[in-house]
Amino acid sequence: MTSDVIRVKGLRKVFRDFWLRARVEALSGVDLNIHGGEVYGLLGPNGSGKSTTIQIMLGLIFPTGGEVEVLGTPPGTPETKNRIGYLPEDSVFYPFLSGREMLDLSARLGRVPDADRQHRIEELLQMVGLCEAADREIGDYSKGMQRRIGIAQALIHDPEIIILDEPTNGLDPLGVRQVKDWITGLRDRGKTILISSHLLADVEQVCDRVSILYGGLVQAEGAVEEILERDDRTLWITSRPDADALDAASERLKEQGLDIISVKPGSKSLEEKFLETVEQAREKGITTAGAEAGGGLPAFLGGGDKIS
Amino acid sequence: MALGIFLSISALRRGGALAAVTRTLLAEVWRRGILPVGGGILFVGIGMLPLLVTESTDAGSRIHSLLEYGQGWIAATLLVLSLLMSCGSYCDEVVTGRIRWLVVRPGAKWALLPGKCLGILVALFLLLVPATLFLLLLVGRASEPPVILWNPQAVAVVTPETLKVTDQEVESYLVLQMLEDPQGWGLMEAAEGQRRARSRIERLSRSIPVGSSHDYWFEYPSGLEQGAVISMRPSLGRVHRSQRARLRVQLADAKTEVVIRNGERSSIEIPDSLIEANQFKVGIQFLGAVEEDVRISSVLWNGSDAIELRVPDGTLVSALIRSQLLTWVRCGFIAALGLTVSTFLGMPVATLFVLCFLIAAAGGGFAGSFDTKTAETVADPRSQEPLQVVVDVLARAGDFIIQQLSAWNQHATGARVAAGENVTTAEVFSGLGLIGLLWGGTILLVGIFISARQEHGLGRDR
Numbered sequence: 203m204t205s206d207v208i209r210v211k212g213l214r215k216v217f218r219d220f221w222l223r224a225r226v227e228a229l230s231g232v233d234l235n236i237h238g239g240e241v242y243g244l245l246g247p248n249g250s251g252k253s254t255t256i257q258i259m260l261g262l263i264f265p266t267g268g269e270v271e272v273l274g275t276p277p278g279t280p281e282t283k284n285r286i287g288y289l290p291e292d293s294v295f296y297p298f299l300s301g302r303e304m305l306d307l308s309a310r311l312g313r314v315p316d317a318d319r320q321h322r323i324e325e326l327l328q329m330v331g332l333c334e335a336a337d338r339e340i341g342d343y344s345k346g347m348q349r350r351i352g353i354a355q356a357l358i359h360d361p362e363i364i365i366l367d368e369p370t371n372g373l374d375p376l377g378v379r380q381v382k383d384w385i386t387g388l389r390d391r392g393k394t395i396l397i398s399s400h401l402l403a404d405v406e407q408v409c410d411r412v413s414i415l416y417g418g419l420v421q422a423e424g425a426v427e428e429i430l431e432r433d434d435r436t437l438w439i440t441s442r443p444d445a446d447a448l449d450a451a452s453e454r455l456k457e458q459g460l461d462i463i464s465v466k467p468g469s470k471s472l473e474e475k476f477l478e479t480v481e482q483a484r485e486k487g488i489t490t491a492g493a494e495a496g497g498g499l500p501a502f503l504g505g506g507d508k509i510s
Numbered sequence: 511m512a513l514g515i516f517l518s519i520s521a522l523r524r525g526g527a528l529a530a531v532t533r534t535l536l537a538e539v540w541r542r543g544i545l546p547v548g549g550g551i552l553f554v555g556i557g558m559l560p561l562l563v564t565e566s567t568d569a570g571s572r573i574h575s576l577l578e579y580g581q582g583w584i585a586a587t588l589l590v591l592s593l594l595m596s597c598g599s600y601c602d603e604v605v606t607g608r609i610r611w612l613v614v615r616p617g618a619k620w621a622l623l624p625g626k627c628l629g630i631l632v633a634l635f636l637l638l639v640p641a642t643l644f645l646l647l648l649v650g651r652a653s654e655p656p657v658i659l660w661n662p663q664a665v666a667v668v669t670p671e672t673l674k675v676t677d678q679e680v681e682s683y684l685v686l687q688m689l690e691d692p693q694g695w696g697l698m699e700a701a702e703g704q705r706r707a708r709s710r711i712e713r714l715s716r717s718i719p720v721g722s723s724h725d726y727w728f729e730y731p732s733g734l735e736q737g738a739v740i741s742m743r744p745s746l747g748r749v750h751r752s753q754r755a756r757l758r759v760q761l762a763d764a765k766t767e768v769v770i771r772n773g774e775r776s777s778i779e780i781p782d783s784l785i786e787a788n789q790f791k792v793g794i795q796f797l798g799a800v801e802e803d804v805r806i807s808s809v810l811w812n813g814s815d816a817i818e819l820r821v822p823d824g825t826l827v828s829a830l831i832r833s834q835l836l837t838w839v840r841c842g843f844i845a846a847l848g849l850t851v852s853t854f855l856g857m858p859v860a861t862l863f864v865l866c867f868l869i870a871a872a873g874g875g876f877a878g879s880f881d882t883k884t885a886e887t888v889a890d891p892r893s894q895e896p897l898q899v900v901v902d903v904l905a906r907a908g909d910f911i912i913q914q915l916s917a918w919n920q921h922a923t924g925a926r927v928a929a930g931e932n933v934t935t936a937e938v939f940s941g942l943g944l945i946g947l948l949w950g951g952t953i954l955l956v957g958i959f960i961s962a963r964q965e966h967g968l969g970r971d972r
């Protein structure tokens with residue numbers, strides 16, 4: 203594990219009205235340390251301060267108190283911005299631009315060199331499965347397709363830190379699976395990823411560490427395995443036994459003084475069934491107007507093709 | 511020109527963040543229909559102009575009306591479009607929350623407002639060029655023969671030096687009056703004395719009593735050309751408005767008698783001996799009323815165009831093109847102002863703000879409402895109440911703004927082109943420098959500063 207890339211200490215944010223009267227204290231002293239090369243989950247109910255924390259890290263709003271350091275510098279400086287990729291919570295991209303134009307705009311605003319711009323756009327379009335729809339206006343995209351183009355624009359300048367606000371919002375299970383694969387792939391290439399999400403199952407599967415915010419304070423923080431560990435339960439997963447074997451095993455466990463709380467036959471998850479069905483349809487050659495299957499991460503992300 | 515257009519297009523295609531924002535704005539105004547609908551309104555309006563001049567039989571007045579209304583319509587439409595595009599585009603970024611995505615991009619800070627402004631300028635240029643060509647086509651059809659547009663020359667207008675009162679003249683007059691009337695002028699406050707002296711000299715230089723003569727000096731550095739005329743529009747006073755009077759005009763060795771009417775313009779051709787002269791004198795003697803039983807005490811020159819030298823200079827087409835370029839520059843400033851105001855105001859209030867500016871500027875900064883010379887008379891601040899000092903500083907600031915605003919009106923040259931006057935290249939550069947670069951650049955920098963110091967996060971939602 204490398205050193206901290208984001209340090210937050212005693213962060214406070216008070217929103218004021220027109221007359222500068224304090225209206226809401228969104229953050230009351232948040233402490234966070236996000237290590238380089240990890241996937242970090244920021245969890246909490248609505249209004250707990252997740253988005254406020256992220257927006258302070260991005261330099262979009264200014265803290266009332268406390269300290270924030272992103273890559274060793276204050277947030278919002280051009281040097282810091284160039285090393286951060288950001289996917290906003292809502293797909294707010296220009297509806298009158300095509301997907302390709304949107305990525306081109308994002309690349310130019312992200313100071314991607316001319317020589318790299320075109321191939322990065324094509325590779326990212328391929329990654330998010332929007333090659334066929336690249337020249338359609340974003341306003342005509344489905345919500346999931348808009349999310350995919352949002353992920354692509356966040357990666358086009360090969361950032362070191364990627365901040366994803368509700369990354370799977372609006373995506374179908376296939377897209378959710380792909381996003382999770384991309385996130386783990388990016389982590390493997392040394393990127394630091396900060397995720398804010400309500401979908402706890404997704405966060406649980408991809409995050410190395412999480413923190414749970416409530417009332418503007420970090421209520422719990424740690425590695426996912428650590429904070430989810432229960433010292434009073436054990437889950438066994440076995441091949442399906444016949445009735446006699448199950449009874450024998452149960453008896454044996456009871457003899458050891460263990461309580462059997464639940465025994466259920468194994469079943470597929472709905473996600474697995476969904477992915478299986480779509481895969482079968484694709485094998486039959488059925489086409490779709492939406493996003494295609496997509497692909498793996500492009501070579502330029504975390505490779506030698508760094509931006510200047 | 512073609513090379514310039516080619517370079518601009520290739521810069522937009524290959525450029526960085528600035529060009530990207532410019533192209534995005536062009537895509538926005540085109541795909542959202544602002545440009546097609548605005549262009550449609552613009553061209554339908556120009557196309558209907560000939561209906562205004564059907565009654566007129568005189569080709570000159572038809573051309574004048576077409577040029578005046580046509581340029582007015584083009585300027586008004588483009589200014590409103592510029593206002594809507596600028597306020598609409600930036601406010602849309604804020605309302606949709608897209609601004610949060612934009613400001614975290616490293617290249618956006620210096621590219622967002624200038625890029626949008628540049629995009630609006632390109633969009634307006636794309637409307638301005640065909641609209642001007644369309645207007646020229648209509649003017650050409652209204653004239654006989656059709657090539658008249660290239661033929662009649664525009665004129666440069668020169669006012670006599672004598673009508674411009676200098677500070678030195680005011681001072682000399684004051685010294686003389688103080689010697690003659692130490693009780694009256696000597697006890698008067700300095701500022702009041704200067705104001706009165708200036709007013710009197712102006713009145714004196716603008717009137718000729720019956721039987722007297724007055725010399726008017728004209729300077730035209732390029733040298734007079736064939737066809738130059740002295741144009742006069744005298745005033746005989748309200749009680750003599752229907753009377754005729756006689757003037758004797760001396761130009762070099764030639765003396766001419768002219769019969770004048772109240773408020774009607776008369777022209778006297780410059781004699782051949784003055785061709786290529788760059789400084790000359792016109793002696794005008796007021797001989798009194800034509801009718802013997804009428805007594806008119808003096809002839810007056812009211813207004814800046816009452817007596818002027820008109821020298822052929824350039825063609826109508828070139829004057830029109832330069833005038834349209836100044837319109838484009840003014841639109842650029844409105845775009846910059848709209849964008850900057852939108853950084854801290856919502857769409858309706860921002861639009862209203864810019865409209866207020868347009869109304870104030872169109873009034874020439876309320877020229878005439880304030881005497882700029884009296885505003886300079888500020889007493890020693892040490893002897894004043896603090897509040898009075900603040901009021902005086904505010905008055906000076908207001909005076910400065912009003913003077914600046916009058917520059918806006920000076921660069922609205924449509925009516926001058928319609929009246930056959932030339933618009934010089936120097937005026938275009940002056941407009942570009944003052945309104946385009948100084949005003950526009952300053953206001954854009956203010957906008958960038960405000961935008962960088964603003965919170966673009968959840969503040970509004972809360």
